Amino acid sequence: MDFSQLVSLGLTAMEAQTYIALLELGNAKAGAISKKTGVNRTTTYDALERLVQKGLVAYSSEGEHKVFSAVPPVRLVEWLEEKKELANAVIPELEGLVSKEVAPVVKIYRGKKGINSLLSQMLRFKEYVSFGASGQFWEVMQHDYYAFQRKKKKLNVKSRVLLPETTRKSEPTSAISGGVRFLPRELFSPATTWVYGDSVAIVTWTNPPLAVVISDKNVSHAYKNYFEALWKMAKS
Numbered sequence: 001m002d003f004s005q006l007v008s009l010g011l012t013a014m015e016a017q018t019y020i021a022l023l024e025l026g027n028a029k030a031g032a033i034s035k036k037t038g039v040n041r042t043t044t045y046d047a048l049e050r051l052v053q054k055g056l057v058a059y060s061s062e063g064e065h066k067v068f069s070a071v072p073p074v075r076l077v078e079w080l081e082e083k084k085e086l087a088n089a090v091i092p093e094l095e096g097l098v099s100k101e102v103a104p105v106v107k108i109y110r111g112k113k114g115i116n117s118l119l120s121q122m123l124r125f126k127e128y129v130s131f132g133a134s135g136q137f138w139e140v141m142q143h144d145y146y147a148f149q150r151k152k153k154k155l156n157v158k159s160r161v162l163l164p165e166t167t168r169k170s171e172p173t174s175a176i177s178g179g180v181r182f183l184p185r186e187l188f189s190p191a192t193t194w195v196y197g198d199s200v201a202i203v204t205w206t207n208p209p210l211a212v213v214i215s216d217k218n219v220s221h222a223y224k225n226y227f228e229a230l231w232k233m234a235k236s
Contacts, residue, residue: 003016003017003019003020004016006019006020006076009076009080010080010083011054012047012050014039014043014044014046014047015047015050015051015054015056017037017039017047018033018037018039018044018047018048018051019051019056019057019070021033021036021037022057022068022069022070023070023073024036026069027067027068027069028067028068028069029062029065029066029067029068030044030045030048030065030066030068033048033068048068054079055071055075055078055079056070056071056075056076056079057069057070057071058071105214105215105216106212106213106214106215107212107213107215108210108211108212108213109210109211109213110208110209110210110211111208111209112140112141112144112208112209114208114209114211115140115141115144115203115209115211116141116144118201118203118211118213119144119148122157122194122196122201123148123151123152123155123157125157125196125197126157126158127157127158127159127160127196128157128158128159128194128195128196129159129160129161129162129194129195129196129224129227129231130159130160130161130162130192130193130194130195131161131162131188131192131193131227131230132162132188132189132190132191132192132193132202132203133188133189133190133191133192133203133205135167135170135172136190136192136205137172137192137203137205138172139205140205140207140209141209145172145175146175149175149176149177150177152177152178153177157178158178158179159176159177159178159179160178160179160180160181160227160231161176161178161179161180161181162180162181162182162183162227162230162231162234163180163181163182163183164182164183164184164185164187164188165182165183165184165185165235166185167182168182180236181231181234181235181236182234182235182236183230183233183234183235187230190204190205191203191204191205192205193223195220195223195224195227197220198215198216198217198220199213199214199215199220200213200214200216200219200220200223201213201214202214
């Protein structure tokens with residue numbers, strides 16, 4: 001198994017390599033694990049101790065030595081849930097540190113992970129509107145597009161989306177949770193615009209995709225008015 005998958009979940013490379021080796025070995029001493037991974041015993045032992053703290057490895061005593069065993073992989077889910085609970089507990093305190101100064105802010109999000117981060121922030125609001133490019137959101141983001149629509153529905157986030165008439169019968173359009181209206185294709189640009197709260201996100205679906213987010217009440221108000229004018233012209 002490629003241990004980088006475990007690294008993406010939050011383990012260090014050494015922890016991931018050690019955990020996988022222990023799953024394959026069953027009960028084993030640090031020396032046997034070190035031999036299997038090709039990493040010196042001291043480093044291996046340090047990784048084992050950290051895995052014990054995470055609840056991913058258990059041990060028993062055999063004389064003066066410890067015999068280690070991997071806790072079933074389902075523990076990874078429990079461990080991540082514990083981290084999520086900790087994050088939820090500390091968020092209010094962190095948000096209290098955010099400056100209350102109101103000033104226009106411009107942020108840039110790059111790549112699929114950046115776009116997913118932006119989408120998560122959008123879903124913290126009760127509603128948003130969208131207009132612009134057609135098809136590129138789905139083409140670039142693929143399964144993340146559908147995951148966004150499902151989560152939006154689950155959280156009961158309201159949305160109104162303007163799309164070109166040519167996309168009316170497409171599968172990505174039918175998956176949209178929210179109001180949809182259609183306009184002639186020539187009224188659309190290569191970029192997608194999302195307006196939510198006091199922010200406007202303009203996304204270009206390049207490789208990698210790039211989003212520029214402007215947080216300013218006056219800017220968002222102007223874009224919202226533009227959207228409302230188009231919405232009145234559009235056909236359901």
